[in-house]
Amino acid sequence: MSVIKVEHLTYIYGEGMPDATVALNDVSFEVERGEFLGVIGPTGCGKSTLITHFNGLNRPTKGKLLIDGEDIWAQPKQIRRYRFKVGLVFQYPEYQLFEETVRKDISFGPRNMGLPEEEITQRVEEAARFCGLSPEMLERSPFELSGGQKRRAAIAGVLAMRPEVLVLDEPAAGLDPEGREMILSQVKEYHKQTGATIVLVSHSMEDIAKYADRVLVLQGGEIAMLDTTANIFARADELVALGLSVPEVTKIFLQLRAKGIAIPTDVYTVKYGRDILMDALKRKGGGQHA
Amino acid sequence: MLRDITIGQHFPGNSPVHRMDPRAKLLLTIGYIVILFVGSNPLGLALSTVFLVVAYTVAQIPLRLITKSLKPIVPILLFTAVLNLFFVPGDAVFTLWVFTVTWQGLYNVMVLTVRIICLIAGTSLLTYTTSPIVLTDALERLLAPLAKLKVPVHELSMMMTIALRFIPTLIEETDKIMSAQKARGAELDTGTLRERVKALIPVLIPLFVSAFRRADELAMAMECRCYHGGEGRTRLRKLQLGGLDFVLTAVCIAVFVLIGFSGTLWGMLPL
Secondary structure: OEEEEEEEEEEEEOOOOOOOEEEEEEEEEEEEOOOEEEEEOOOOOOHHHHHHHHOOOOOOOEEEEEEOOEEOOOOHHHHHHHHHHEEEEOOOHHHHOOOOOHHHHHOHHHHHOOOOHHHHHHHHHHHHHHOOOOHHHHOOOHHHOOHHHHHHHHHHHHHOOOOOEEEEEOOOOOOOHHHHHHHHHHHHHHHHHHOOEEEEEOOOHHHHHHHOOEEEEEEOOEEEEEEEHHHHHOOHHHHHHOOOOOOHHHHHHHHHHHOOOOOOOOOOOHHHHHHHHHHHHHHHHHHHHO | OHHHOOOOOOOOOOOHHHHOOHHHHHHHHHHHHHHHHHOOOHHHHHHHHHHHHHHHHHHOOOOHHHHHHHHHHHHHHHHHHHHHHHHOOOOEEEEEOOEEEEHHHHHHHHHHHHHHHHHHHHHHHHHHHOOHHHHHHHHHHHHHHHHHHOOOHHHHHHHHHHHHHHHHHHHHHHHHHHHHHHHOOOOOOOOOHHHHHHHOHHHHHHHHHHHHHHHHHHHHHHHHOOOOOOOOOOOOOOOOOOHHHHHHHHHHHHHHHHHHOHHHHHHHOOO
């Protein structure tokens, strides 16, 4: 069964006002349990609005949102239950840090869940380990940390709730390549170890290509495409027309193909690309020897 | 929810009221407030209301906006109305248990309600038709003589401009932080008063931190563009009084004088 099911969801900002704008228009799709879904789309296409529906921060103007088959707005008073089930990491999450120590800040979520003290300590330490924060960092003020460390502390604050679905909005924005790599590989690690469902919103096609199983492309508040990563990046022309792009390696392979070299169109990771190239070279080399 | 704030909102337009010199508008608004208190009689208030309706029509601002800007003061209106209705001594209209409603009470309620509505609507018209930047500019020019008394007029008006400019930014920021903390299970709109105040800490601390950060960045950006206060600074938009300003101001003053003397006129009416 799908973990999140979006049914004909429409969301209008400022409904009934002269400046009402339709952010999402009749969107329907499902997020499968345990998958790694990438969400891409040009700025203002409704990505952020969509993900704030996943944990009930926004209420659909029309349509439904089901988590584990339950309509989350059936009992609005119970909405907090779904916030613990679906962990949402916002853009620049370090701006939400507020406690005296990193430990206290990470425990904010678990404490709101009403967990016993021992369990909280255990979860905080586990989340910190996941995010690469050393035990001595836990006792420091979050405002003393570096930018990348702050970001990881904030993500740990969500991971400590052990969400079944982890939704991240541009978690690596504004970080250096090393910081990017660190955060995304930790997310992947969480995915592998816990089997949690991940929804990753990103503008970086490289990151999406590297981690996502499936990709959802949004455009103007509607679904433009939803398919496996390989199939999505094979449609490079359409992506470019939407103001998006494809990973650099895909660009190169599409150009090679245009020059008449027989290679598949679904090359979207460097590793796979290398294998294909080696293969092609071997075939060529083998031909010469024969 | 935080986005619904309308007081101080600016509605760009090209009506005579929009084009009028902001200094004249500012002074006339102050004049209008004074005259509302001077002409607190039925005739004066009727004239004040008519003046307002005409001004809104000329400015092409829909009248229903008044109801929106009145929303926050409805509790104050009700409170004063109830107090006046039941606790003003005079000739009784009817008695309900220990409460007595008097003619004088009813009269007071009417006068007060109309006066407060006119007050809010009149000052709102100023902000609806004048952008905050222009308004502080006008204020700076009007207060310029005080600079001779070593009052830092320019600095004060710059502070006001910056404060006004950052209200929408901070509202947006507050919204974001609230969402982020709610995503971690914070309960912001339920619980007892004590719990709610405590629940605001996770919102206020990040908000202050980011406000200070923004202040730092802005100061840096201003210094990078060689800002060093008001001395020797020239203006992009020079305020210049024109024919329109004189005509409109004259008309308004005439109406104000009439309202000012309305008390005498009202007394002369054979009632």
